[in-house]
Amino acid sequence: MKKAMITGITGQDGSYLTELLLEKGYEVHGIIRRSSSFNTARIDHLYNDPEILNKSLFLHYG
Structure with missing residues (x-):
């Protein structure tokens, strides 16, 4: 299985890229900014x- 890491996964481009890669069978690791929300x-x-x-x-704080 191919793996990808996306910084800014909760942003517009990151979310679209996440969907595309998941559809293609990737394991996706996303970096989420530490914030109050x-x-x-x-x-x-x-x-x-x-x-x-x-x-x-997989979601990770960064």
Whole structure:
């Protein structure tokens, strides 16, 4: 399985790239900025999917 790391995964471009790579079978590791709010609105549909989270999508604070 190919792996990818995306900085800014919760941004517009990062969220689109995440969807594309997951569809292509990649294991995606995303970097989330440490902030006072956990803003994952653009990837919530992926983040809340138990088939994806921690199997092919991993989120890390940076």
